[in-house]
Amino acid sequence: MDQLKSGWFSELTDLLSGRSFSMEVEQVLHKEQSKYQEILVLKTKSHGVVLVLDGMIQCTEFDEYAYQEMISFLPLFSHPKPQRVLIVGGGDGGVAREVAKHPLVETIDQVEIDDRVVELSKIYLPFMAEGFNSPKLNLHIADGFKFMEEHTQYYDVIITDSSDPIGPAISLFQKSYFELMKRALRPGGIVCSQADTFWGHLENATSMYGHCKEVFSKAAYATSYVSTYPAGQIGFALGSLDETTNFANPVYQLTNQQRKDMKLRYYTNDIHKAAFALPAFVVDAFEAKNTTL
Amino acid sequence: MDQLKSGWFSELTDLLSGRSFSMEVEQVLHKEQSKYQEILVLKTKSHGVVLVLDGMIQCTEFDEYAYQEMISFLPLFSHPKPQRVLIVGGGDGGVAREVAKHPLVETIDQVEIDDRVVELSKIYLPFMAEGFNSPKLNLHIADGFKFMEEHTQYYDVIITDSSDPIGPAISLFQKSYFELMKRALRPGGIVCSQADTFWGHLENATSMYGHCKEVFSKAAYATSYVSTYPAGQIGFALGSLDETTNFANPVYQLTNQQRKDMKLRYYTNDIHKAAFALPAFVVDAFEAKNTTL
Numbered sequence: 001m002d003q004l005k006s007g008w009f010s011e012l013t014d015l016l017s018g019r020s021f022s023m024e025v026e027q028v029l030h031k032e033q034s035k036y037q038e039i040l041v042l043k044t045k046s047h048g049v050v051l052v053l054d055g056m057i058q059c060t061e062f063d064e065y066a067y068q069e070m071i072s073f074l075p076l077f078s079h080p081k082p083q084r085v086l087i088v089g090g091g092d093g094g095v096a097r098e099v100a101k102h103p104l105v106e107t108i109d110q111v112e113i114d115d116r117v118v119e120l121s122k123i124y125l126p127f128m129a130e131g132f133n134s135p136k137l138n139l140h141i142a143d144g145f146k147f148m149e150e151h152t153q154y155y156d157v158i159i160t161d162s163s164d165p166i167g168p169a170i171s172l173f174q175k176s177y178f179e180l181m182k183r184a185l186r187p188g189g190i191v192c193s194q195a196d197t198f199w200g201h202l203e204n205a206t207s208m209y210g211h212c213k214e215v216f217s218k219a220a221y222a223t224s225y226v227s228t229y230p231a232g233q234i235g236f237a238l239g240s241l242d243e244t245t246n247f248a249n250p251v252y253q254l255t256n257q258q259r260k261d262m263k264l265r266y267y268t269n270d271i272h273k274a275a276f277a278l279p280a281f282v283v284d285a286f287e288a289k290n291t292t293l
Numbered sequence: 294m295d296q297l298k299s300g301w302f303s304e305l306t307d308l309l310s311g312r313s314f315s316m317e318v319e320q321v322l323h324k325e326q327s328k329y330q331e332i333l334v335l336k337t338k339s340h341g342v343v344l345v346l347d348g349m350i351q352c353t354e355f356d357e358y359a360y361q362e363m364i365s366f367l368p369l370f371s372h373p374k375p376q377r378v379l380i381v382g383g384g385d386g387g388v389a390r391e392v393a394k395h396p397l398v399e400t401i402d403q404v405e406i407d408d409r410v411v412e413l414s415k416i417y418l419p420f421m422a423e424g425f426n427s428p429k430l431n432l433h434i435a436d437g438f439k440f441m442e443e444h445t446q447y448y449d450v451i452i453t454d455s456s457d458p459i460g461p462a463i464s465l466f467q468k469s470y471f472e473l474m475k476r477a478l479r480p481g482g483i484v485c486s487q488a489d490t491f492w493g494h495l496e497n498a499t500s501m502y503g504h505c506k507e508v509f510s511k512a513a514y515a516t517s518y519v520s521t522y523p524a525g526q527i528g529f530a531l532g533s534l535d536e537t538t539n540f541a542n543p544v545y546q547l548t549n550q551q552r553k554d555m556k557l558r559y560y561t562n563d564i565h566k567a568a569f570a571l572p573a574f575v576v577d578a579f580e581a582k583n584t585t586l
Contacts, residue, residue, distance in 0.1 A: 016340035018316060018317040018339030019313055019315065019317070019339045020301070020316075022303070022313040022314075022315060023313075024311040024312070045311035046309065046310060046410030062493075066572065128556045148478075174515075197520075199356065199518070200339070200355075217432050225492070227492040227524035228524075231518075231521075232520060232521065232526055234520065238316065257502055264573050265572070265574045266573055266574065267573060268571075268573050268576065270570060270571075271573070273567070273569070274567035274568075275567075276563075277561075277563035277566065279359065279518070279561070279564060280552060280557050280561065280564070281558045281559070282437070283561065
């Protein structure tokens with residue numbers, strides 16, 4: 001299969017041996033090789049505008065909110081006072097858009113390695129890039145790993161919205177990165193990282209959860225539907241410096257009216273709790289690695 | 294895109310406008326046009342043996358257990374004494390395999406319209422078709438809708454494991470079918486039907502939930518990951534004749550040892566509860582149709 005054959009884009013990488021998701025393309029809006037990765041922006045028939053990095057779908061207009069809301073509010077609503085937030089990656093602006101909605105968040109630093117993702121998102125994904133307009137946000141074009149090394153006891157919440165563990169994001173999946181994040185947190189701080197799918201990538205998911213378990217006082221693994229990610233599912237590894245953190249019981253419960261005022265389309269109080277219920281085969285795999293839930 | 298081009302199978306039907314899931318095929322094990330539908334059995338590189346009906350993936354060796362366990366145990370563990378169970382469809386045998394595991398289930402009637410699905414599953418999907426070996430099971434090759442018309446106040450639980458709302462299964466998605474099921478249930482009886490995905494097929498999901506809501510004293514909609522279904526997600530519409538049924542709090546809680554003895558690979562007590570937490574856009578769609586959760 002070719003990636004762009006007869007009007008269809010097919011997701012085909014070494015990460016997806018023997019399987020592929022395809023979308024009918026109405027228009028290739030942009031294609032370039034940046035300093036770090038291949039960037040492709042498509043207008044599709046079924047999913048609106050789609051951002052593809054190094055051949056992997058990063059987000060689609062159709063369902064991006066599921067991922068952005070979950071990676072943002074699982075950690076934010078688990079922290080009693082998330083004043084200073086750091087976003088690593090997230091060059092499309094979607095996570096910044098969600099984080100800025102939290103009334104207690106005062107400042108957001110965001111560090112994205114590839115300024116071309118930011119610039120192209122402003123042009124083609126304005127519904128996500130509106131996140132860059134928040135007065136709370138300071139955007140730094142830099143390497144997330146190096147940026148983290150320069151900060152000590154500063155942030156309340158660190159959200160790592162990385163691409164997949166190939167290409168520029170590979171260092172963000174390693175244990176040393178979790179140790180750096182720990183150092184960059186204030187007491188009681190919380191981290192949340194994109195942590196792959198348990199369908200077919202169970203080892204990666206187990207490893208990411210293991211890093212949190214080893215480095216933080218409290219750790220958890222959560223899951224969400226995102227229909228256009230491989231297998232339709234993505235996981236999040238969460239860690240807290242506060243051993244009393246109970247990730248599955250958020251400290252802040254939204255009323256229905258608050259949820260609607262915040263324009264949340266995926267996240268609810270019930271969805272937050274349910275995200276921590278994992279299939280038996282995942283529970284068993286985590287236990288087998290001595291990383292009990 | 295062709296369905297079987299250069300060694301790949303692509304799922305391409307009117308139900309999936311503009312999107313497609315593909316798997317690399319090692320061998321086409323069988324292909325025939327039965328009296329009711331096109332049956333295709335593939336050996337794939339990534340998902341083992343795969344059953345395809347009328348171009349839609351029905352189950353894969355890789356992840357079939359998620360669907361079979363959820364459609365079986367969501368209703369069974371919501372019923373205090375599920376002695377008589379009816380399975381409509383399920384010609385691969387997977388649901389029968391799970392239902393037979395429940396210690397209180399005494400007899401299982403199964404009605405499948407297409408005997409060729411049963412026969413081919415016995416040959417190519419023996420890990421599912423083992424369900425047909427249970428001494429509790431009586432298999433009827435007949436039309437599920439007509440079979441239901443002939444039964445009154447007989448079953449405790451009715452599970453409808455249908456293919457998609459095209460082809461032979463279309464009548465199983467209509468309100469009249471839910472009314473027939475209601476008549477076929479004993480007092481306190483419960484039904485559970487495959488009810489499409491809320492990603493892209495939100496109208497179908499809303500409609501199925503609506504049927505349960507209109508016909509039964511208690512209704513609920515549940516969701517599960519199944520990585521090889523469109524969007525990686527499938528829903529279940531549940532109804533009960535007993536208004537005190539609380540689907541999200543099963544009457545029976547499994548111990549870890551019981552779960553392992555029953556060889557459950559997906560279902561857990563926590564997964565059961567979590568299945569009833571729905572994304573905000575689904576909650577809002579259900580409310581907009583006056584079918585509040």
